[in-house]
Amino acid sequence: MGKPVVHVVGAGLAGLAAAVRLAGGPRNIVLHEAARQAGGRCRSYYDPALGLMIDNGNHLLLSGNCDARAFLAAIGAEDQLAGPAQADFAFFDLATRKRWRLRPNDGPLPWWIFSGSRRVPDTRPRDYLHLLRLLVPGKDAPISTLMRCDGLLYERLWRPFFLAALNTEPGEGSSQLAAAVVRETLAKGGRACRPLVARHGLSAAFIDPALAYLVQRGAKIHFEHRLRAIAFAEGRATALDFGAEVLPLGAADTLILAVPPAAAESLVPGLQTPKTTSAIVNAHFNIVPPPDFPPLMGIVNGTIEWLFAFPDKFSVTISGADRLLDVAREDLAERIWAEVAKVTQIEKSLPPWQIIKEKRATFAATVAENARRPGTGTVYANLLLAGDWTATGLPGTIEGAVRSGHRAAAMIVASQ
Numbered sequence: 001m002g003k004p005v006v007h008v009v010g011a012g013l014a015g016l017a018a019a020v021r022l023a024g025g026p027r028n029i030v031l032h033e034a035a036r037q038a039g040g041r042c043r044s045y046y047d048p049a050l051g052l053m054i055d056n057g058n059h060l061l062l063s064g065n066c067d068a069r070a071f072l073a074a075i076g077a078e079d080q081l082a083g084p085a086q087a088d089f090a091f092f093d094l095a096t097r098k099r100w101r102l103r104p105n106d107g108p109l110p111w112w113i114f115s116g117s118r119r120v121p122d123t124r125p126r127d128y129l130h131l132l133r134l135l136v137p138g139k140d141a142p143i144s145t146l147m148r149c150d151g152l153l154y155e156r157l158w159r160p161f162f163l164a165a166l167n168t169e170p171g172e173g174s175s176q177l178a179a180a181v182v183r184e185t186l187a188k189g190g191r192a193c194r195p196l197v198a199r200h201g202l203s204a205a206f207i208d209p210a211l212a213y214l215v216q217r218g219a220k221i222h223f224e225h226r227l228r229a230i231a232f233a234e235g236r237a238t239a240l241d242f243g244a245e246v247l248p249l250g251a252a253d254t255l256i257l258a259v260p261p262a263a264a265e266s267l268v269p270g271l272q273t274p275k276t277t278s279a280i281v282n283a284h285f286n287i288v289p290p291p292d293f294p295p296l297m298g299i300v301n302g303t304i305e306w307l308f309a310f311p312d313k314f315s316v317t318i319s320g321a322d323r324l325l326d327v328a329r330e331d332l333a334e335r336i337w338a339e340v341a342k343v344t345q346i347e348k349s350l351p352p353w354q355i356i357k358e359k360r361a362t363f364a365a366t367v368a369e370n371a372r373r374p375g376t377g378t379v380y381a382n383l384l385l386a387g388d389w390t391a392t393g394l395p396g397t398i399e400g401a402v403r404s405g406h407r408a409a410a411m412i413v414a415s416q
């Protein structure tokens with residue numbers, strides 16, 4: 001009898017993380033991906049309009065993202081993430097032209113809020129206490145019912161922080177998801193809060209080394225292999241229908257479905273998943289940033305929210321960006337560049353640009369959508385779910401996606 005097989009469907013981060021955990025073990029791993037390439041919502045490609053490699057979206061991680069970092073360590077790519085040795089975030093306020101740096105101290109005792117040069121300017125230490133109510137365990141509720149969603153500290157710190165983490169206007173965001181992010185990062189101190197960016201692109205960090213790792217350990221990877229249907233009988237998945245080919249599942253075989261929520265819902269009868277999505281808009285400008293410009297800058301009171309300075313370009317992220325989906329790309333490029341020029345003091349007309357609107361970037365991290373997220377196990381004995389939209393306790397992030405894959409792999413190992 002051959003080894004049992006684990007079929008992983010979907011080669012985004014969730015599927016890759018599950019496959020990497022299981023590869024080289026007692027089961028054969030087969031990865032099926034509908035697209036021509038792996039990475040899903042987290043990948044790099046060559047953009048002819050810019051003449052540069054770009055990421056589909058700038059991705060920011062924090063040093064407290066343990067599962068993401070464990071994944072990178074496993075595939076030998078931890079050095080691909082770059083960031084300051086200590087938590088340090090540059091900020092710029094477009095309304096007042098004020099610049100500052102937010103510098104939480106390393107340890108969990110937050111003495112940085114007592115230091116005028118580390119906290120947000122024009123705020124008082126007691127303003128920060130508002131966050132505590134969010135951290136008291138309780139029923140999930142919109143953030144605005146637990147903490148003030150206005151005022152200087154909110155506009156200059158909590159809104160940018162939670163908008164980036166939840167990809168949802170924070171007032172409407174889920175308190176449980178926001179609290180989970182704070183507990184795993186800021187509440188642990190600056191050591192867990194260092195901003196990290198894949199300096200050579202997302203694929204060089206997360207995708208290419210993972211594929212190489214899997215191939216080296218004998219995993220089979222099929223691209224352009226879209227799962228069209230799953231056959232079920234007696235509480236198990238019994239066959240995978242890829243259109244041209246139908247693969248029967250043996251009694252000991254397992255399926256990890258790591259596809260986006262709508263695809264999972266169409267494949268698994270009775271499955272409930274989050275429905276509402278939230279957009280992210282990214283802009284890239286082919287212009288070399290000044291050498292002393294910070295690699296990352298938070299921008300308040302503008303359209304742009306985070307400005308990334310890569311060695312060969314400036315890139316901008318705007319989260320919760322559904323309001324911009326109908327704005328013409330040319331108008332957006334002009335509007336965004338005008339703000340970038342103000343922040344960077346570069347007096348140049350619009351350089352070559354690219355705008356990427358990811359309409360379904362993540363599920364909307366609201367209370368209602370959070371309640372619709374299914375767990376890893378299903379009613380089918382050999383079918384497990386993975387994806388940033390499953391019930392990880394985190395918003396739709398790299399950390400959540402990787403953790404979901406790790407959980408699915410752990411359940412398979414435990415069932416041995």
Ligand SMILES: Cc1cc2nc3c(=O)[nH]c(=O)nc-3n(C[C@H](O)[C@H](O)[C@H](O)COP(=O)(O)OP(=O)(O)OC[C@H]3O[C@@H](n4cnc5c(N)ncnc54)[C@H](O)[C@@H]3O)c2cc1C
Pocket residue numbers: 009010011012013014015032033034035038039040041042056057058059060061225226227228258259260263280281282358360361362386387388389396397398399401
């Ligand atoms: C623009 C943008 C910016 C972001 N910024 C950040 C950030 O700053 N920090 C952060 O932590 N996170 C960020 N995220 C979120 C992060 O990218 C996602 O949480 C993560 O990539 C999701 O991975 P996944 O594996 O769950 O899903 P996906 O990446 O969607 O992977 C699912 C895979 O399944 C495949 N598939 C679909 N249907 C089938 C089928 N029937 N058969 C076979 N394969 C199929 C798809 O092609 C895809 O490759 C951002 C996302 C976007 C879009």
